[in-house]
Amino acid sequence: MNDIRYSAPHTIDEAVGALLAAKGTGRILAGGTDLLVQMKAGMALPGAIIDVKNIVEMSAIEDKGGGAFRVGAAVSGARIGEHAALKKAWPGVVEAINLIGSKQIQGRASPGGNLCNASPAADSVPALIAAGAIVAVHGPNGRREVAVEKIQIGPGKTSLQPGEIVVSFSLPARPAGSSDAYLRLIPRTEMDIAVVGCGVSLTMKDGVCTAARVGLGAVAPTVMLVEAAGAALVGSKLDAEALEKAAAACRAVCKPINDKRGTIVYRTKIAGVLLKRVAAIAAERAGGR
Amino acid sequence: MSKGKYKWIGTRPDRPDGADKVTGRARFGADFNMPGQLVGKVLRSPHAHAVIKSIDASAALALPGVKAVVSAVDFPDQPNLIVPTGEMQVNLRDITRNVMAREKALYEGHPVAAVAATTEAVAKAALDLIKVEYEVLPHVIDVADAMKEDAPILHDHLITEGVKPAPTKPSNIAKRIDNLKGDIEAGFKQAEIVVERHYTTQAVHQGYIEPHATLASAAEDGQIQLWSTTQGHFQVRGFCSRLLNIETSQIRVTPTEIGGGFGGKTVVYLEPIAVRLSQKSGKPVKMVMSRDEVFRASGPAPGGTVHVKIGAKRDGTIVAAECTIALQAGAFPGSPVGPACWTSFACYDIPNIKVVGYDVVSNRPKVAAYRAPGAPISAWGVESTVDILAQELRMDPIDLRLKNAAKKGTKTSYGPTFDTIGFVETLEAAKASEHYKSKPRAGMSRGVAAGFWFNVGADSSAAAHVAEDGTVTIISGNPDIGGSRASLALMAAEELGVDYSKVRPVIADTSSIGFNFVTGGSRVTFATGLAVVNSVRDMIRELKVRAAKTWGVDPDGVIWEDGCAKPAGSNVGEFEPLSLAQLAATAGRTGGPINGHAQLNAQGAGPGFGVHIVDLAVDRDTGIVTVDRYTAAQDVGTAIHPSYVEGQLQGGAVQGVGWALNEEYIYGSKGRLDNAGFLDYRMPVASDLPMIETILVEVPNPHHPYGVRGVGEVPIVPPLAAVGNAVARSTGIRLTDLPLSPPRLSAAIDAATPRMAAE
Known part of the structure; x- marks a missing residue:
């Protein structure tokens, strides 16, 4: 029943202009895999759709x-x-x-x-x-x-x-011996939403972790950078003790909810499990421990 | 396979509907349209339990583009009368209330009103303008809660059947069923070991990909045309006739191609509403459910509780078995608790059996049939308990089942005595399989379980027509949900002695063929197959008459062989065989068109048995189960088209694995379904499972000319316990509550190993 204004500008400034002109009712369309689903479900009713795929x-x-x-x-x-x-x-x-x-x-x-x-x-x-x-x-x-x-x-x-x-x-550019990995836990093998998702990027030098960052998803209102988990890995050989310390740091920042996708207890536990598994994969890719 | 014995039966030609389906040419429920059609939409209750105090549709009717609004006042009330539908039964008084809520809304999603409008957007806007005044009542979702003394009562008239003396107060227990065989107390006294456990399962949906859809056109002269995605267009006709007080022959229902049904499309939801909207608006009305509506308001299979107690001798002989089953019926009575009870111990020859069943209403959508309705639930309890018995006796689980297997002559707890059945052969085939003989791969554990289903016969009609060029049309009236067109054509080709490609099977609408009961109960290849064979035999009889006329001999002197009429012997005379094409070419001179007809109530459906073997791993940190290998063995009678028989075994196994691992209806505190979509209602995806291996055991049904047994339902019965048994053997923990979802399995593992949880 409502009209939607569609535009597909070729420059970013035009896109910004169109978005501003929509006065808060504009939505950006790239792949549309969230937007169109939300529109179909009646959860999104945009006044303007700005398709950005033409912007080089x-x-x-x-x-x-x-x-x-x-x-x-x-x-x-x-x-x-x-x-x-x-x-x-x-x-x-x-x-x-x-x-x-x-x-x-x-x-x-x-x-x-x-x-x-x-x-x-x-x-x-x-x-x-x-x-x-x-x-x-x-x-x-x-x-x-x-x-x-x-x-x-x-x-x-x-x-x-x-x-x-x-x-x-x-x-960013980073030194040799660096790599990263991501794992998510889903009850199926695909076509699902993460119950917990964990990314680790690290640098290994002579078997020692010299830099590490950890991102943790689905266990709080936003995806988080877990600095304490990264810090726990740095300086270690990714031994069981360091991994457990990093896993504990992940569990500590969890503020999940009980819902149809998992319980608080389960999500918190899995945050630690995934951290250990992801760190091992990243280290392996970086050239081993 | 039966190859060798037959020319066509047991071969694997392409299905007649295959090309249309893979090219997108096939027309499913939502693909039918008429000029000037309106869009129908249903207003559904947001409350799990509420009195409908008033409905005011004046604002909706005033909206431009709105052509009609209906609510319960537009449907005549119905008597308290039970009629069969598929393998389930429905009460007309209840079904009219399920189609459109009358006094109360009894579940979230219960239809309260419906509109027909020129566009979908107008129809949606009109729904928002209908004012419904509700008085919200306390609700009850869980079966155990619904059985409690102080539970909110759904129906004030509901007095438990099957209890003497009859209760004086209404309750949510619609019915109690008792099956007894032998002396249960004496039986348990003989037992040297007794295993007893309590199990639960959750409601699961049939999960057909195609949502319910219909197009209704009510003409000014009273004739009604309907297109519907259904497992039984004759049932759609019958229900619309009853619920709308329209003479049956005034309604013509054409079944569309069907994108899955699994039992869930044996009842009506949209059709009576669409017809009434069409009558009121004078326009055709099309209605298509959203996935959300499918989950909230179309039949799931029930969840329930199963309490099992089995007593045995040390050598494994089961001497007594008892189970108590309570199933969710949904908002109206009529769960499949009967079949759940009757199938519970049907695999075994046990002298003393006691089975008690309860049919329980609660504020959930009314359940519908789902592949072997009720049987997977009781089998989850019984087959898990049999596995515990095998573990405690240190017996091979197949050997334990062989020791107690039902055979020809075994009397069931629910009455009948088995004729020729193939459970022993199926167990032996599973035991002899390469899968069972090889060890599970490292890290994997193995589970085994068995299952039973009756299979049914019932009413079928069929016709066979010879075309002018001698090719053949086979006309039947059952929507094809599992490859039945191919099976019917194969049997017709075999009977007639002509090439499969010369036989074209079609599914006729309700006005173009005699009555056919629903596609359900694994009945079509058996019962409609029998009707097809009989119609072909009727046609052959006529073909022989025509040949006799041509030759000037007595019809008894003609035989039918290899697709030709031949003289029965040299005493009849020397005549060249007459082919179908030759007889068709001269039909006008020998008596006109050549057709055959048959109608029957098929008796003697052969029961089926399955044995499933699964190897799987449990990730102890996450509770995730990975299935490594899966084999389904089943007595299939005769595999008419082995590929589609294998497909049935594979599909049933996959649905059963989903039931075991992740599928469940999840309700919030207000009694609203929290996972009404395929994202959070987790059916398995292709990558979740290995290729399901199949073993077709052929023990022909003596009551069918080609030995057919139904095959579609048995394969969903064993997987729940097969998976559970493998998980128990993997983890050392016996879980009794389904689904074995990662959070639940992980919590159970942590509870059993506190050290891990603290880690």
Whole structure:
């Protein structure tokens, strides 16, 4: 019964203009795998839809060398999965994005959409947080850069200001011996939403962990950077004691709910279980302990 | 396989409906449209239990584009009369109230009113404008809670049947069933070991991919046309006739292709509403449920409780068995507690049996049939208990079952004595399988369980027509939910001695073929197959008459062989065989078109037995179960089309594994369903399971010309306990509550090993 204004601008400034003009009723369309489902369910009734797939900067992957990449916010999961250099440098980020939905969904779904949908269970976000991704945000006042963990502020809520659009993710350069991994727990093997999701990015030198970041999803209103868990791993050989300390740090920050997808007790326990498993995979990829 | 004995039976040609289905040409329920059609939508109760004090639709009717609104006042009240539907029974008084709530809304999602409007958006807006005044009542969801003295009562008229003396107060217990065989107390006195456990299961949905959909067109002269995705278009016709007071022959129902039913499409939800909306608006009305509506308001299978006690001798001989089953009926009486009771110990030859069943109403959607209704629930309890017995006796679980297996001559607890059955053969085939003979892979544990289903016969009609060129049309009236067109065509080709490609099976609407009971009870290949065979025999009789006329001999002097009429012997005369094509070409001169007909009430459905073997691993940290290998063995009578028989075994096993591991209806504190979608109602996805291996054991049913037994339902009976038994053997913990979901399994493992939980 309500009219929807659809536009597909070719520049980011036009997109920002269209979003502002919609006066809070505008929604960004990249893959549409969340937006269209919400509209069909009557949960979203946008006055304007701004399709950003024509904006070159948002649809490109740029290899900046040394492991650094810029990934457009609207690039599909399938294209990310097919990018050999990105996959080699950031296997955890890529596997997290590739876990979203089915093969068909992968042809559409984007990391920008996954972040801005602001689900605490978003699969790509823990891995991007662990990776230390920086988000480029474009708005009426130009461009700003912000750490990925600062975007989500609650279920379905972001820190984006009126007219602001997430343009791209920058993954930093890092030394040899670095890698990352992501695991989620779901009751099935695919087509599901994380009960807990955990991303770890780390650097190993001579069997010792010299840097580590941990992102944890689905156990609190937002995906979290667990600094204490990263700190527990740094300086260790990822021995049982260090892993347990990091797992305990993960459990300590959990503020989950009892719901149809899991209990508080279960989610808290699994946060620790996953941390250990993910850290082991990341270390293995980084060249062993 | 039966190959060798037959030319066509036992072969695997493409199904007649296959190409249309894989190219998207097949038309399912929502694919039918008419010019000028309206969109019908249902207003559903947000409350689990509430008195409907008033309904004011004036604002909705005033909305431009709204053409009709209906509520209970538009449907005549019905008598307290029970009629069969599929393997279940329904009371007309109840079903009209389930189609449209009358005095009370009895579950969240219960239809309260419906609109027909020019567009979906207008119809949705109109629903928001209907004012319903509710008086919310306390509700009860759980079966055990509903049986308590102080439970909220759903129906003031409901006095428990089957209890003497009859109770004086209403309760939520609609019925009590008692089955007795032998002397249960004396039996347990002989026992040297007794195992007793209490089990629970949750409500599960049939999970058909295609939501309910219908298109109704009521003409000015009173004739009604309906297109519906259903397992029984004759039942749709019958229900619409009864519920709307329309003469049956005025209603013509055409079944669409069906995207899954599993028993859930043997009842009506939308059709009577669509017809009434069409009558009131004068336009065709199309209605399609959303997935959310399918979950909230169409029949799930019940959850329930099963208490099992089995007594045996040290050598494994079971001497006494007792179980008490209480099943959710949903908002109206009529759970499948009967079949749950009767199937409970049907696999075993036990001298002393006591089974008690309770049919319990609560504020949930009315349950509908789901593949072997009730049997998986009692089998979960019984087959788990048999496994515990095997563990305690240190016996092989197949050997224990062989020792007690039902055979020809075994008298069941519910009355009948088995004729030729294949349970022993199926157990032996499972035991001899490569799967069972090889050890589970490292980290895997093995579970075994058995299952039984009666299979049914009932009413079928069929016709066989010879076309002008000698090809054949086989006409029957059962929607094809499992490859039945292929099976019917194979039997017709075999009987007629012609190529499968010359036989085209079609499913006729209710006005184009005689009555057929629903596609359910694993009856179609058996009963409608029998009607098809008889119709072909009737046609052959006529073909022989025509050949006799051509040759100028007596019809008794003609035989039918390899698709041709031939003289019965040299004394008849020397004649070249006459093919179907030749007889068809001259039909106009020998008596006109050549057709055959048959109608019957099929008796002698052969019961089926299955034995399933599963190897799986339990991740002790997460409670996640990974199925590594799965084999389903079953006595299938004769596998007419082995691929579709295997498909039935595989599909049933997968649904049973889902029931065991993750599927459940989850309710919030207000009695509202919390997981009305495929994301959080977790059926298995393809990657969750290995290829299901199948072993087809063929012990022909002596009551069918080709030995057919129904095969579609048995395979959902064993998997729940097979999975549970493997989990118990893997973890050392016997879980008795389904589903064995990761949080539940993890909590049980942690409770049993406190050291791990503290880690």
